[in-house]
Amino acid sequence: SESRIQCAALRSKIMSADEAAAxxxxxVNVGMSGFTGSGYPKAVPSALARxxxxxxxxxxxxxxxxxxxxxxxxxxxxxxxxxxxxxxRLPYQSDPHCRERINAGEMEYIDIHLSHVAQxxxxxxxxxxxxxxxxxxxxxxxGRLVPSSSVGNNKTWLEQADKVxxxxxxxxxxxxxxxxxxxxxTQLPPHRQPIPLLRPSDRIGEPYLRCDPxxxxxxxxxxxxxxxxxxxxxxxxxxxxxxxxxxxxxxxVKKGRLPPDLLPLQSGVGNIANAVMAGLNxxxxxxxxxxxEVLQDGMLDMLRSGKLACASAxxxxxxxxxxxxxxxxxxRYRERIILRPQEISNHPEVIRRLGVIAMNGLIExxxxxxxxxxxxxxxxxxxxxxxxxxxARNAYLSIFMTPSQAKGGALSCIVPMVTHxxxxxxxxxxxxxxxxxxxxxxLSPRQRxxxxxxNCAHPDFRPALRDYFRRAMEGAPGKHTPHLLGExxxxxxxxxxxxxx
Ligand code: 0RQ
Numbered sequence: 001s002e003s004r005i006q007c008a009a010l011r012s013k014i015m016s017a018d019e020a021a022a023x024x025x026x027x028v029n030v031g032m033s034g035f036t037g038s039g040y041p042k043a044v045p046s047a048l049a050r051x052x053x054x055x056x057x058x059x060x061x062x063x064x065x066x067x068x069x070x071x072x073x074x075x076x077x078x079x080x081x082x083x084x085x086x087x088x089r090l091p092y093q094s095d096p097h098c099r100e101r102i103n104a105g106e107m108e109y110i111d112i113h114l115s116h117v118a119q120x121x122x123x124x125x126x127x128x129x130x131x132x133x134x135x136x137x138x139x140x141x142x143g144r145l146v147p148s149s150s151v152g153n154n155k156t157w158l159e160q161a162d163k164v165x166x167x168x169x170x171x172x173x174x175x176x177x178x179x180x181x182x183x184x185x186t187q188l189p190p191h192r193q194p195i196p197l198l199r200p201s202d203r204i205g206e207p208y209l210r211c212d213p214x215x216x217x218x219x220x221x222x223x224x225x226x227x228x229x230x231x232x233x234x235x236x237x238x239x240x241x242x243x244x245x246x247x248x249x250x251x252x253v254k255k256g257r258l259p260p261d262l263l264p265l266q267s268g269v270g271n272i273a274n275a276v277m278a279g280l281n282x283x284x285x286x287x288x289x290x291x292x293e294v295l296q297d298g299m300l301d302m303l304r305s306g307k308l309a310c311a312s313a314x315x316x317x318x319x320x321x322x323x324x325x326x327x328x329x330x331x332r333y334r335e336r337i338i339l340r341p342q343e344i345s346n347h348p349e350v351i352r353r354l355g356v357i358a359m360n361g362l363i364e365x366x367x368x369x370x371x372x373x374x375x376x377x378x379x380x381x382x383x384x385x386x387x388x389x390x391x392a393r394n395a396y397l398s399i400f401m402t403p404s405q406a407k408g409g410a411l412s413c414i415v416p417m418v419t420h421x422x423x424x425x426x427x428x429x430x431x432x433x434x435x436x437x438x439x440x441x442x443l444s445p446r447q448r449x450x451x452x453x454x455n456c457a458h459p460d461f462r463p464a465l466r467d468y469f470r471r472a473m474e475g476a477p478g479k480h481t482p483h484l485l486g487e488x489x490x491x492x493x494x495x496x497x498x499x500x501x
Contacts, residue, residue, distance in 0.1 A: 004138040004168050005219060013219045017043035020165050020218035021051050026062040028130035029088075031121075031157030034076060035069035035315035035342070036269060036294050037227035039150030041133045041167045043220055045076040052085040063087040067121075067129065069152020069314065069342055070114060070293075070386060071095065073227035081107065090126070091117045092384035103380045111374060111381070114293070115346035115390040118156040122188055132161035136209070137172040139219070144208040147180045147339065148172050149226055150315030155182055155341045158211045165218045166211075171225055175330040180339045181205045197350050200264045200291040201310040203338060228320045231274050231297050237403045238275035240434035245359065245399065246279050248430065248437055252397075253285075258357075264291035266351075266391045267299070268360040269317055272401055274298040276359060281307050291356050293345050293387040295337065297322040303336055310336040314345040346390035355396035360388040362402045362423075364415050365431055365456075367449040367469060368481055369440050371400050371423035377492055378419030385422050392427045404433035404458035412461035412501050414452060416468050417488045431456050445481040446473070461501065464491075 005011050021044050024030060034040025048064075055062035063085055070092040071077070077095035080086050084106065089098060091112035101107035112120065120126050134154050138146035147154065149172055158164060183205035187193060197204050234242070252258040262285055267273040277298025280288065290299055290311040300322050302308035316339075318326060326333060344350065351358075363382060364372045373388050375381055392398040400423070402413045413433070425445070431438040436455035440448045453465045468484070468491075476482035495501050 004170055004174070005221075006141040007139050007143045007213065009213050010139050010143060010166070010216055010219050013216055014221060015218050017047035017220050018050070020044050020220050021047035023163065023165065023217050024048055024064065024131055026055065026060070026064065029065035029067060029127060030131045030133055031067045031129050031153060031161055032072065032076060033069065033134040033148065033150065033152055033154050033157070034072035035150035035152040036071055036317040037073050037229065038315045038317060039135050039148035039152070039226065040068070040072040040076050041135045042075055042169060042222045042224035043167060044133050044165055046079045049079040049083045049085060052080070052083045056083070065089075067091070067117070067126070067153070067157075069150055069154070071383065092386045094383040099381060109381065111384040113346075113385060113389045114342050114387040115348060118153050118341065118343040121153075121156055121160055129157065129160040131163045131165065132157035133165045133167070134158060135167045135169050135222075137169065137176045138174060139166070139168060140208065143211055143213040145211050146177045147182070147209055149176065151180060151182065151339050151341050152314060153342060154209055155184075156343075158209055162215065164211060164216045165220065166216060167220045167222050169222045169224060171223045173327045173330050175327075175334065178207050179334045179337055180207050182207070182209055182341060183344050184210070186343065195344065195347060195349055197344070198353070200289040200312040200354065201336075201338065205340075226316075226323075228318055228323050230319045232271055234271065234275035234278055237434045238272045239279070241272055241401050241403075241432055242275040242279035244432050244437040245276055245401065246283050248439070249357075250284065261285060261287040263355045263357050263396050264289045266290070266292040266356050266358045266395070268386070268388060269294050269296060270361050272361060273359060276401070277302060281305055291345075291351065291354050293342070293391075300326060303333060310338070312338045312340060312345060314340055314342040342387070346387045348390060348394040351391055351394040356391060356394070357397045357399070358391035358395035359399045359401060360392060362400045362413070363406075364413050364418050365400060365402065365428070365452070366415050366418045367452045367465060368445045369425040369428045369431065369448050369452065370418045370421050371428050372418040372420045373422040375420035377496060389422060389427075392423045397429055398423075398427055399430040399432060400428055401432040404435050404456060405461070409458070409460065410500060411495055412458060412465075414457040414461065414465065415491055416465065416472075417483060419489065419492055433458075435459075446479075464501070
């Protein structure tokens with residue numbers, strides 16, 4: 001794949017993944033590419049894991065800080081977590097080995113809003129970034145880089161790191177060239193200017209990543225696929241959730257609170273999000289747009305059918321089938337898909353200006369509308385907040401969706417008080433389960449509790465929730481957001497003891 005590396009100076013730096021990994025020393029912070037299983041380095045992290053094993057077998061303690069765009073894959077998070085090579089991880093992960101280490105207290109993890117990461121690095125809040133390991137689809141003659149299947153924080157990693165290691169992956173379609181929009185206009189306060197993005201389809205930057213060739217210490221050639229996980233066909237629960245959302249959106253159009261072609265859509269990852277897209281694809285709305293973080297199968301279907309005019313994101317997260325279809329027709333899709341740095345795809349200013357309709361998943365929501373997206377029983381991390389907070393806080397309409405129960409009906413996802421708060425009651429306008437939809441706009445906490453219990457909770461848990469709420473109204477010292485502090489988590493404690501909620 002010589003043709004992928006057109007810059008002579010960088011061609012001279014081609015080496016093996018093991019040689020490149022040898023340039024990374026213990027204790028450094030490494031910014032890696034990668035976002036929801038797309039565009040992560042495929043070879044250097046595993047080579048580094050081997051190096052870590054060797055160092056630790058010899059009695060050392062080799063560990064690094066790993067910063068990424070979002071979740072990666074077994075070859076990165078998995079490989080490094082398995083060998084206990086990660087001292088600090090940020091900002092989002094979903095790897096089973098990583099999660100296990102974090103929850104065992106063996107790995108530090110900071111869960112950060114995805115739009116915050118790049119600026120926190122520029123502000124100096126997270127310390128020094130030493131090394132960047134970034135996958136690209138190609139290198140131009142002048143050293144500029146063709147981005148891969150995700151952009152994430154790569155712009156910032158390339159600019160901030162002292163040393164850069166590039167993985168050039170010839171498995172990525174060379175036709176990705178021209179799809180990206182890398183904005184180089186961000187400044188630091190007090191010099192910031194408005195971001196000139198007025199429509200999801202706007203291109204405000206350049207299709208390439210800039211990179212100082214003198215900082216590049218290694219170029220590694222790879223030919224390896226992204227982690228493309230299959231989506232299950234929407235089940236009955238997901239379809240019912242999607243149905244409630246579609247009905248609600250139609251109602252909003254009828255009321256004149258949304259235009260007939262809606263407003264730019266953001267949808268989280270997972271099967272419910274995909275089911276909502278499938279519903280929209282068969283629904284009455286045309287000429288839709290997306291301003292989102294991750295482009296998954298459902299949105300690709302909508303681009304193909306023409307329901308979706310364009311989609312802006314920072315990464316793909318496609319199944320193998322969808323990816324094959326995209327690659328077969330990339331020429332045609334390229335115009336209508338824009339991949340941006342995550343500080344732009346998730347930028348509060350832009351999300352607020354465009355009036356995005358945000359739709360995200362949750363672990364539990366409480367009767368007053370607070371949402372926990374990240375922690376099981378208040379202490380065990382699942383994945384992380386990801387971009388959900390960037391979108392929920394700044395959206396035109398912030399929708400959260402979940403099955404009403406988890407773990408085969410053993411747990412209610414609607415609880416008296418969430419055990420961890422990611423999205424406060426102020427950032428949640430609509431709550432949806434397969435049972436129904438609670439429109440919380442304009443309601444006081446007590447009014448919200450009634451509609452959440454009656455519309456969203458599973459019938460098996462409704463009596464207990466009604467009982468709690470009634471007694472809280474009587475016994476709470478304050479009647480604005482009534483709670484019985486002595487028993488509010490009994491519900492969870494009983495479940496932890498295996499007694500059901
Ligand atoms: O665990 O598979 O071990 O059984 O949580 O739950 O129902 O499959 O739902 O895949 O949509 O994930 C919030 C985690 C939901 C996700 C969360 C358990 C459940 C299962 C997954 P098992 P489901 P989803 C932009 C948006 C934050 C990031 C975000 C998420 C697992 O949506 O990570 O929104 N969001 N990003 O059993 C105990 C409960 C539970 C529970 C569910 N009440 N108690 N376990 N589970 N409810 C995209 C990005 O940021 C990249």
